Amino acid sequence: MISEEAKQRMRNLAARYPVARSAIMPSLHIVQQEEGYITQAGLQAVAEVIGLTVDDVESVATFYTMYYQQPPGKKIIKVCTSIGCYLRNCDALLEHLEERLGVKRGETTGDGNYTLQTIECLASCGTAPVLQVNDEFVENVTLEKADALIDTLNKELLTGTPETPGAQRLDRLASKATNPYSDRQRRIHG
């Protein structure tokens, strides 16, 4: 469910832009904050507030890779694999994390705690290799630093702080593999 407060924020956004349609993207960000990913209810709420069809809103949501189509893990780890990090050996980092978390890139752990993703250049090539945990940067990541990071995150997951919005929806987590299609295919056919 999208809260009334969230809908009001969307309405305010729609009024703030010269054309209401521009509020789609920030509204979808709100949906994701509320639901953890882009749900049908979320698409519906955005469509209602802005006065568009659900399909229209969905066509925007499926273009941008940051809008999740499936519920992600509580901790979303994005490892940059572009050229700057590649030259600083991000592949070893990624393999290490795959081993440590027991999932392949693009997958979510069975307990719904972690999603491991690869991501394109994060604008941090000077401090490569780099990763993000729930959109916050961790730079100059050595294998030791990665291990320490997972230890810290494990503790956070145990004590329950700080909680991420995706948490409530994890019961819907269907399988390990989150998306059978590549981003590219999803964008073209989605």
Next chain:
Amino acid sequence: MPELIVTKNLNVPGIDTIDVYRQNGGYEALAKALTTYQPDDIVDIIKKSGLRGRGGAGFPTGMKWGFLAKNDKPRYLCCNCDESEPGTFKDRMLMEKNPHQLVEGVIITSYACRVGTAFIYVRGELALAARQVERAVQEAYAAGLLGKNVMGSDYALDIIVHRGAGAYICGEESALMESLEGRRGYPRLKPPFPAVVGLYGGPTVINNCETLFTIPAVVSGGADWYAGFGTDKSKGTRIFCLSGHVKKPGNYELPLGTPLRTLLYDEEYGGGILGDRALKAIIPGGSSTFILGADKVDTTMDFEAIAAAGSMLGSGGVIVFNEDTCIVGAILRMSEFYRDESCGKCTPCREGTYWMTEVLERLEHGHGKMRDVDLLMDVCDNISGKSFCPLGDAATSCVTSGIKLFREEFEYHVTHGHCMVGAGRTRVETESVEGAPLKAGAR
């Protein structure tokens, strides 16, 4: 160390708050602009300063402003902070550390271009940068620097911070406008150019973050002062993002015209090649620009000299490869980027980037055929100049220049089934160093 313009106050503690920013001369340029100059005067100052866009194309900023169509439609400014060109990491730093200077640049530019609503489009992944800019905008509203009467004048301006959501293509100006209008980020047909028909159909000026960051300094110091830096045709300073195989990667602001060698080897900057290896190649302006061989290390970093050497200054992202880098592997990695980020609108780019990556992949893994090297050149020829927007052209730069410079490495992959250099030199070797991380750039 030469004088800093863009990054001058970057490391002043608390500079991201409005009070500290003002204590360090912040918003004085705006006051000067509003009280001393008419909008057109500022356009003239920027024209005279020789400032050129820092986003990639290097178009003269003042001239761009001068192209705005004179009609009665509302005008808009879009500040392009969708930094995602591989090898570029300057805008993120500027936004995170000193967001008020960006806001001041946006206000002055909006005043100069008679804009009533400005947008700052921040890349979705850069959460901290977006928060910092958003907070700076709020502080500016509270201090009367935005809204109905900017600094008590009769000039009115609104700034909206808009976050992207993961699409490299939205750094292309027309795709950025589509995205701002709430659509999929597909580029638009040009002409009409944004200066004539842009955002919501109004005349629109689109500038890169670093470009607008420079504006307050140029207005304070004057056109002649700014033009005193750099070379005859490439004026001023810019931030070079140094990454890859150097000892001290990072952002360095230098006058245009500084030799690449200084940036790479000077103790103040790059400090030499990582592991004291030999230099193999340099990408001078982000992964979308042509690769230069090590023999070009004495080229000066200005638009003209880099163009003469066979590449572009682009976004200022200088990526350094040492001799152990397998060029096929590196180009494959860059190619994957363009495959993933191609928006899918036009066929040459959508299919071309996909097939290019497929062919590179089989070459890299030793399944390629000799004709694949020419096939790659052929695919590039069918993308470059034939795709809808510059992304297609950009995707071919590293492949064509890489094959021209290092053709024998591609052929070696075909004949030997593995890399010519680095830890991937032999299959056995890579597999025997169990647990030990592979040398970057080889597998």
